Amino acid sequence: MKDLTEYTPPKVWTWDAENGGQFAKTNRPIAGATHDKPLPEGEHPFQLYSMATPNGVKVTMLFEELLEAGHEGAEYDAWLIRIGEGDQFGSGFVEINPNSKIPALVDRTGDAPQRVFESGAILLHLAEKFGAFLPKEPGRRTEALSWLFWQMGSAPYLGGGFGHFYAYAPEKFEYPINRFAMETKRQLDVLDRHLAEHEFMADEYSIADMAIWAWYGQLVLGRLYDAAEFLDVESYGHVMRWAKAIDARPAVRRGRMVNRSFGDPALQLHERHAAEDFETKTQDKIGG
Secondary structure (H helix, E strand, C coil): CCCCCCCCCCCCCCCCCCCCCCCHHHCCCCCCCCECCCCCCCCCCEEEEECCCHHHHHHHHHHHHHHHCCCHHHCEEEEECCHHHCHHHEHHHHHHCCCCCCCEEEECCCCCCEEEECHHHHHHHHHHHHCCCCCCCHHHHHHHHHHHHHHHHHHHHHHHHHHHHHHHCCCCCHHHHHHHHHHHHHHHHHHHHHHCCCCCCECECCHHHHHHHHHHHHHHCCCCCCCCCCCCHHHCHHHHHHHHHHHCCHHHHHHHHECCCCCCHHHCECCECCCCHHHHCCCCCCCC
């Protein structure tokens, strides 16, 4: 497919709110709240406000892994933020994340509530607080952090780049799809070469694996953008081995469900307030 329509940028760009695309309403060129909406609060030390996109899944994976490992202080309430309906622009959410992106966390374990935003910051905050899922040996800790920040810098090319132009843009054009498909495959090759020599990203399972798996693991498992065949993900055998191993973990299966409001209803838990919610959930209990 050849794109024969050349776009000439205007001298001054202006926002067209009706520019189309599946997620056109989730972004705008200004910050701040659009409406007053306080956030709900539960009884647990941690209050998570999120949705089960890859960035949200990272954090619920970690919470469920912490609880699975016996860290009872990691109990949390998870509240669904429906980004398609603009919940991220409510006054309560903007107060804890001025960037209006999920996930956002309030940690009430200290003398005063502490907000934490950006998924990588939340992962690091919790790993350090509980002394878990971050290697203690200095070299491996540094390796884990390098891969954690690799994910933070790389995934926008996968999501906002490849995913947007391949799956969500109102029109498909050859150049951006080719550009970001090439970069996504390069990133998969980076991971595949590393995982050929390592079981996990920093040898032991860590927040680096959780962050990367939420994006790249789910991509190769066929859960993102319906692009597995297009990207020939089966050719990345070491990534596939790693992705399947993490996917089989019970805490990961639970973490994928939390704040999920799309896809298979059996995999949706709109809100999470107790471990029993996974066993007794009904649409009435979890918010319809």
